[in-house]
Every structure is written in structure tokens, then in C-alpha cells.
Amino acid sequence: MVLRYLPERAFLTIFRAVAISALIWTTLAFFSGSYGGSGVPRTVPFIFGFLALFGTGLSRFAVKWLLSKPEVSLKRRRTLIYGAGRSGSALANAMRDAGMAHILGFVDDDPKLHSRDVNGIRVHDPKNLSSLIENLGIEEIVLSVPSATTDEKLRIGASLAKLPVSVRILPAASGLSTGRFDVQMLEKLDIAQLIGRSAVPPERELIEKVVRGRRILITGAGGSIGSHLAGLVDSYAPAELFLLDNSEFALYRVWRSLHNARQFYPAHIVLGSVAEPAFLRRFFAKHEIDVVFHAAAFKHVDIVEQNIAEAIRNNALGTRNAIEAAYNSGTKTFVLISTDKAVNPSSVMGATKRLCELLLRSYAGLAERKRTGQKFLVVRFGNVIGSSGSVIPLFRDQIARGGPVTVTHKDVTRYFMAASEAVELIVQSAALSEGGETFVLDMGEPVSIYRLAREMVKLAGLTVRDNDNPDGDIAIEFSGLRPGEKLHEDLWYDTNATQRSAHSKILMVRGQTNAHQRAEEALIQLEKAIGELDEGALRDLLFDLIAELNGPRVDGQVVSLPLARGQDAN
Structure with a gap:
């Protein structure tokens, strides 16, 4: 040895x-x-x-x-690690081997570990943190609690933010869950790291099955999901990558972020809109695309509510154009990236996405009947942490300006997921698909937005101004739900219809529908109405058509109807 x-x-x-x-x-x-x-x-x-x-x-x-024995260095900071579990112990070894920290102890909530040694390091009670910092001269605390719940992470993070030391955290993407460490990836404690769940390491063979040696098209490549998809695809040796978006700057930024493109495979910038069917037909006729990740959509609920015609044209008709072009050109796999807002939609964004889901699964049925070998699938999930429409950047900016922080309603909750984890699960869903499924990503427990706002204020080292603390730094104000917003989002229509897939973080709904003609008819009506109706009437028509396709509901659940009527409960 x-x-x-x-x-x-x-x-x-x-x-x-x-x-x-x-x-x-x-x-x-x-x-x-x-x-x-x-x-x-x-x-x-x-x-x-x-x-x-x-x-x-x-x-x-x-x-x-x-x-x-590490060399004496001014860079070795006197450090405590919060979390004495397997990950914390491995992190301590990695930090000591890197010579970047003098580990003086663990801190853990488990009373059974207090005053005991783990890996030769004493474990302390979190209640004694203040005295430990003073007596041991602690300069830094590193948070390592990957198995903790979101509420527990928020509580711990808020308590550490009050202490006179720097607090850092090792993100899941660093390889902590697999035992492969890069301690240089330690980051300043951020709310996004706290509400992000402990990611399951991706099954590389599933991703390679979809990406390696394939010609990949990503629509909406300049967006939050599209850009992360591009980064993932770039790491798995595609034969060719096409990045499609209607934003020149966003495309350039994504293209520049690719590490392997141009050296190991060709990557192309495609400037255009999915709302132009002729453009898509020419593109698919020219390039033999194997896999499409359709992320192009207007997603900001409030903006979409104020621009209904453009939302229908881009989200619904644009998706129809992309599906038709892919089907007619023989594309093997088409992945529609959907949202939890498509379930019992109350917003235009959710309604357009629901219409897209129905249309796509009807094409999946068409491909199966004609035995084309093509797979069409839906992947549905909630909010992406830190995306352009997320509340986290908004709250961060409001706190930096001195407040107030605006929350729509005290009881509102949302599902959150890190973009890096979401795109890994999207690609793995494509590998698991046989065609026609709706895959629903396991988003964990919904997060209270009000609680999130309070903890973000505390993490900034400030206090919340309320009735109990009138002299606090930042006030939280309730602005009221905006048009189309719901208190709580759902990930599926019927929980009884869901089943586990071969992946622990991917749920699956198999829905058989012959609503293809009805979905097509709905789109034709909407396309015609765009030039004839005002925004209000157009919105009413959209929701009337969605209600007709989804079928009647009792207590919020879709009532199963004969397939001949084109109903779909999933």
C-alpha cells in the first residue's frame, strides 16, 4: 500500500x-x-x-x-462540520487531505452522538455552537446534511446565518452522494441549496442510451431547462446537437457554455420560432433528428395571462408544429417538457400545456397503431430553483433593496427542484419510455413560499419585521394571488393512476386516449380565433375546450368516461 x-x-x-x-x-x-x-x-x-x-x-x-501531515498554511481555516453522518465524515477526510481546513469538530442534532468521536473527531451539541465558536476560534461552518428534510435544512440554515462565522455548503452536484468529492466546489450558503433535495446519482447507462451517438434537438435551448439540457447532452457524446431558440443572445450564451462541442462533435445554433410551421418542416427535412427535447414555451404565469394570443401561438400551436414535423420526419423520440400547472389548469400557461399533453399522447397512440417505432412522451414537474420566473431571485433582489418582500398569499405552496436534477431525470425518463407515458418527477414535499421568504431574510443575516418584531429589518407583504395562480399545485389528476417506474425518482402515468381528433379540432378553433376574438374571449374559449377534453370532475377528480368520447383522466 x-x-x-x-x-x-x-x-x-x-x-x-x-x-x-x-x-x-x-x-x-x-x-x-x-x-x-x-x-x-x-x-x-x-x-x-x-x-x-x-x-x-x-x-x-x-x-x-x-x-x-499538512503543511502549515494560513489558508487552513478552523472549521466545524454540521452533520456527523457518513457524508460529513467523508467530507472531513476530503477537506483534511486537501489541506484546506483544520477540522475541530462535528455538530449534529442526534443526541446519541454528542460527546462521542466520529472518525477521530468530537461531536458537539448544536446548542453549544456559540461557545464553541468563541472557545475554539471557529472561522467557518460547513453544512453537510444531505438526508435532512427541506424544513430541517431551512431551520439549520437560518440558525447558522446568525452566527459570526462564514457558512458554506457542498452542493449535491459535487459528487457528495457518490463519494467523489471536489471540495473546491464548496459554496456560500444559499437558499437554493437548502430547498434543493438530495439528488440521486443519475444512471449513466440510461442517459447514454438516449444521447450517445444521437442527433439531438433542444427547442427553447436558451431557457433555464433548455440550457441545462444542452450542458447535460454535451457531456454524453452526441453525434450532433442543435440548439433552437428565438433569442440570439440566449443561444450564443448557451453555445459558448458547451465544453465538448466543436472539438468532439458539431453543435449548431438554430435561430427561429416553433410558431413557424414552414420553418420547422424545412429544418426536420434537412436534418435527420433522432431525439427532440421540446422545452420551448412562454412560462411566466403573469406575463402569459397578459399576452394570451401569443401564448397560444407559441405554446400550443408551436408544440403542434414541432410534434407534426417530428412525426412526419421519422424522429425516434419526442419529449414534451410540461409543468404541474397543466393539472387542473387555472392559468393560460397551464391550459396551453395541458392541450399539448393531450395532443402529444394522441400522436403516441397514432405512432403505435401505425407501428412507426416512434416514442412520444411527456415529462411533468414543478418549479426550477433559480429560473427566470422563480420567486427566489425575486426575493433575493427585494431583500438586497431593503424590502419589502412580496408574497402572494400566506398559505401558497410550490414544488421545487434543481435544474441539474430535473434535466437528468428528463433524459432518463426518455430512456425508460415505451411511448405514450406521462412521467412525473418526484418533487418531494411542497415548500411554503411564506416560510421560504422568512428564511431567506434570516439567511441574509436580517430579521423579519412583523407584529412580534416591529423593529425588524425586512417586512413581508401579501400582494394577493394574481390571475391564473393557485394556492397549491398538483402533479397529477388521479393519484391512483400513478405507478413507480424503474427509477426511484420518476413516477409514471399510462393514459390511453383517442382524443387526437378532438385535440386537433381544439387547436384549429384556437388558431382561427386568434385573429377574431379579443383576449378575454380567447381565454374563455381555451378553458372551455380544455374542460371538454378533460371531461367533467367530481371533487376535483376527473370522472372516467368511455374512450370513444375522447376523455383522458391522466
């Missing part, structure tokens, strides 16, 4: 080797007739074993101690 990296378990190997050698030596002495009596004393094997074990083990571990 390389002595510098000699593990503690090597002592067991040394012990076994010494024990075996002592046993062999004793056996030879016994059979040679020199064991006991006037021959070799019976105590000699024990003395030999002790000296051999002491000399062999001590010499190696002494060399390891000398070689691994």
Missing part, C-alpha cells in the same frame, strides 16, 4: 499477517520437537506476535503520519 494513503483498516490486515506468521512459526517449532520444555518457550510466539505487530504497524502508520 502507498503509505501516505494507508487506511486505518490496514491495521487489521497487518494483524492477520502477524497472527498467521506466528501460528506457522509455532507449528513448525512443535513438529520439529523443539516446542516447550527445554526447547522454544511457549511465551515466545506471543512475544514475537506482539513485537511484530507493534513494529510492523507502528512503523507504517508513523510514516503515514509524517507524510500526510
Whole structure:
């Protein structure tokens, strides 16, 4: 073994080797007739074993101690690690090996670990943090609680933000969950890291099945999901990558962020709009696309409510154009990226996405009946942390300006997921698909937006101004729900229709529908009405058509109707 990296378990190997050698030596002495009596004393094997074990083990571990003793450096900060579990212990080893920290202790909420040693490091009670910081001269606390719930992370983060030390956290993307560490990725404590769930390492073979050696098209490539999809695809050796968006600057920014493009495979910027069917027909006719990730959509609920005609043209008709072009050109896999707002939609954005879901799954049925071998699937999930429409950047800006922080309603909740995790699950869903499914990503528990606002204020080192604390720094005001907004979002229509897929974080709904003609008719009516009706009448027509396609509801659930009527409860 390389002595510098000699593990503690090597002592067991040394012990076994010494024990075996002592046993062999004793056996030879016994059979040679020199064991006991006037021959070799019976105590000699024990003395030999002790000296051999002491000399062999001590010499190696002494060399390891000398070689691994880090150089004295001003960069080594006096550090506590919050979380004494497996991840915290591994993080401590990584930080010590990197010579970047002097780990003076763990802090953990588990009372069973208090005053005990983990990996040679003492575990302390969080209640004693203030005295620990003062007595030990702590400069930094590193948060490592990947298995904690969102509420627990928010509570811990808010408590640490009040302390006179810097607080950092190791993001899930650093490889903490897989044991591969890059401690240089430690980041300043941020709310996005706290509400992001502990990510499950992606199954690389599933992603490679979809991406490697394939011609990939990403529509809406300049957006939050599209740009992260581009980054993921870039890491898995596609044959060719096409980035489509109607924003020149967004496309250039994404294209410049690709690390492997131009060197290992060609990547193309495609400036255009999915709302132009002729443009899409020419594009698909010219390029043999294998996989389409359709992320192009107007997603900001409030803006979409004020621009209904453009939302229908881009979201609904644009998706129809992309699906038709892909189907007619023989594209093997088409992934529609949808939203939780498509379930029982109350907003124009959600209604257009619901119409897209119905249309796509009807094309999946068409492909199955005609045995084209094409797969059409929907992937549905909630909000992306830190996206352009997310509340987190808004709250951060409001706090920086001194408040107030505006929350629509005290009881409003939303699902959140990190963009990096979302795109990994989207691609893995495509690998699991047989065609026609709606995959719903496991978003964990919904987060209270009011609670989120309060914790963000605390994380900024400030206090909330309210009735209990009239002298606080930042006030939180309730602006009221905007048109199209709901208090709570749903991820599916009927929980009984969901089933687990082969991936622990991906749920699946299989819906058979023959609503293809009805969805097409709805789109034709909307397309015609865009030039004839005002915005209010257009919105009414959209929701009337969605209600007709979804079918009647009782207590918020869709009532199953005969398939001949084109109903779909999923």
C-alpha cells in the first residue's frame, strides 16, 4: 500500500499477517520437537506476535503520519462540520487531505452522538455552537446534511446565518452522494441549496442510451431547462446537437457554455420560432433528428395571462408544429417538457400545456397503431430553483433593496427542484419510455413560499419585521394571488393512476386516449380565433375546450368516461 494513503483498516490486515506468521512459526517449532520444555518457550510466539505487530504497524502508520501531515498554511481555516453522518465524515477526510481546513469538530442534532468521536473527531451539541465558536476560534461552518428534510435544512440554515462565522455548503452536484468529492466546489450558503433535495446519482447507462451517438434537438435551448439540457447532452457524446431558440443572445450564451462541442462533435445554433410551421418542416427535412427535447414555451404565469394570443401561438400551436414535423420526419423520440400547472389548469400557461399533453399522447397512440417505432412522451414537474420566473431571485433582489418582500398569499405552496436534477431525470425518463407515458418527477414535499421568504431574510443575516418584531429589518407583504395562480399545485389528476417506474425518482402515468381528433379540432378553433376574438374571449374559449377534453370532475377528480368520447383522466 502507498503509505501516505494507508487506511486505518490496514491495521487489521497487518494483524492477520502477524497472527498467521506466528501460528506457522509455532507449528513448525512443535513438529520439529523443539516446542516447550527445554526447547522454544511457549511465551515466545506471543512475544514475537506482539513485537511484530507493534513494529510492523507502528512503523507504517508513523510514516503515514509524517507524510500526510499538512503543511502549515494560513489558508487552513478552523472549521466545524454540521452533520456527523457518513457524508460529513467523508467530507472531513476530503477537506483534511486537501489541506484546506483544520477540522475541530462535528455538530449534529442526534443526541446519541454528542460527546462521542466520529472518525477521530468530537461531536458537539448544536446548542453549544456559540461557545464553541468563541472557545475554539471557529472561522467557518460547513453544512453537510444531505438526508435532512427541506424544513430541517431551512431551520439549520437560518440558525447558522446568525452566527459570526462564514457558512458554506457542498452542493449535491459535487459528487457528495457518490463519494467523489471536489471540495473546491464548496459554496456560500444559499437558499437554493437548502430547498434543493438530495439528488440521486443519475444512471449513466440510461442517459447514454438516449444521447450517445444521437442527433439531438433542444427547442427553447436558451431557457433555464433548455440550457441545462444542452450542458447535460454535451457531456454524453452526441453525434450532433442543435440548439433552437428565438433569442440570439440566449443561444450564443448557451453555445459558448458547451465544453465538448466543436472539438468532439458539431453543435449548431438554430435561430427561429416553433410558431413557424414552414420553418420547422424545412429544418426536420434537412436534418435527420433522432431525439427532440421540446422545452420551448412562454412560462411566466403573469406575463402569459397578459399576452394570451401569443401564448397560444407559441405554446400550443408551436408544440403542434414541432410534434407534426417530428412525426412526419421519422424522429425516434419526442419529449414534451410540461409543468404541474397543466393539472387542473387555472392559468393560460397551464391550459396551453395541458392541450399539448393531450395532443402529444394522441400522436403516441397514432405512432403505435401505425407501428412507426416512434416514442412520444411527456415529462411533468414543478418549479426550477433559480429560473427566470422563480420567486427566489425575486426575493433575493427585494431583500438586497431593503424590502419589502412580496408574497402572494400566506398559505401558497410550490414544488421545487434543481435544474441539474430535473434535466437528468428528463433524459432518463426518455430512456425508460415505451411511448405514450406521462412521467412525473418526484418533487418531494411542497415548500411554503411564506416560510421560504422568512428564511431567506434570516439567511441574509436580517430579521423579519412583523407584529412580534416591529423593529425588524425586512417586512413581508401579501400582494394577493394574481390571475391564473393557485394556492397549491398538483402533479397529477388521479393519484391512483400513478405507478413507480424503474427509477426511484420518476413516477409514471399510462393514459390511453383517442382524443387526437378532438385535440386537433381544439387547436384549429384556437388558431382561427386568434385573429377574431379579443383576449378575454380567447381565454374563455381555451378553458372551455380544455374542460371538454378533460371531461367533467367530481371533487376535483376527473370522472372516467368511455374512450370513444375522447376523455383522458391522466
